[in-house]
Amino acid sequence: MHNNTAISELIEAGKWISQRGWVPATGGNFSARTTTGFVVTASGFDKGQLGTHTFIQLDHNGDRSAGSAKPSAETELHLCMYKLIPSANFVLHTHSVAATVLSRVVKGHSLDLQGYEMQKSIAGNTSHLDTLSIPIFDNDQDIDRLSLLVSDHHLHTPIEYAVLIRGHGLYVVGRDIREVRRHLEGLEFLFSCELERLKLEGISAEAKV
Ligand SMILES: CSCCC(=O)C(=O)COP(=O)(O)O
Numbered sequence: 001m002h003n004n005t006a007i008s009e010l011i012e013a014g015k016w017i018s019q020r021g022w023v024p025a026t027g028g029n030f031s032a033r034t035t036t037g038f039v040v041t042a043s044g045f046d047k048g049q050l051g052t053h054t055f056i057q058l059d060h061n062g063d064r065s066a067g068s069a070k071p072s073a074e075t076e077l078h079l080c081m082y083k084l085i086p087s088a089n090f091v092l093h094t095h096s097v098a099a100t101v102l103s104r105v106v107k108g109h110s111l112d113l114q115g116y117e118m119q120k121s122i123a124g125n126t127s128h129l130d131t132l133s134i135p136i137f138d139n140d141q142d143i144d145r146l147s148l149l150v151s152d153h154h155l156h157t158p159i160e161y162a163v164l165i166r167g168h169g170l171y172v173v174g175r176d177i178r179e180v181r182r183h184l185e186g187l188e189f190l191f192s193c194e195l196e197r198l199k200l201e202g203i204s205a206e207a208k209v
């Protein structure tokens with residue numbers, strides 16, 4: 001995909017994501033894999049008001065090739081997701097209330113979703129009877145170290161669509177912009193349902209270490 005096409009799609013996605021309240025303040029960052037490498041959002045901007053000047057172009061090694069602004073502080077985690085998931089061409093990172101709270105309430109190393117028809121919004125999932133498992137990693141201000149942790153986890157439990165960073169947010173991937181947006185919307189719906197369920201049924205079972 002051409003850089004300009006990817007940037008246009010991410011600008012449009014940013015407006016939609018912002019309207020949904022999933023990137024408050026300057027939270028979140030977005031990227032795409034392109035024919036020349038990657039494009040990633042610049043650091044510190046409102047992701048609902050992106051423009052062509054708020055993107056950095058990176059080469060295939062992840063080194064800056066164009067754009068004067070500072071790349072997202074979490075660029076390394078985006079590059080990590082592309083390396084682990086060769087079919088991924090878009091990565092969206094968001095800070096919704098549901099993802100932030102759920103990833104803290106669930107003390108274990110994965111959020112296991114089961115019993116929801118909307119699990120089928122995620123590629124390859126065909127039944128509410130299956131378990132959709134999203135790995136949770138403890139937050140770390142050292143993004144290189146966090147990326148290494150994600151890569152190590154992938155060696156024994158392959159990451160397919162998303163990871164949660166505890167108390168921080170969600171990273172979700174897709175083959176194209178439509179799929180990554182569907183994955184994001186589907187997961188956010190499931191997170192909201194699960195948060196409501198835990199509030200109504202109690203969190204004691206989930207809050208185990
Ligand atoms: C107030 S947001 C804190 C940083 C963060 O988690 C994030 O997603 C945004 O970082 P960026 O450098 O991409 O703007």
Ligand SMILES: [Zn+2]
Nearest residue numbers: 027028168169
């Ligand atoms: Zn973040």
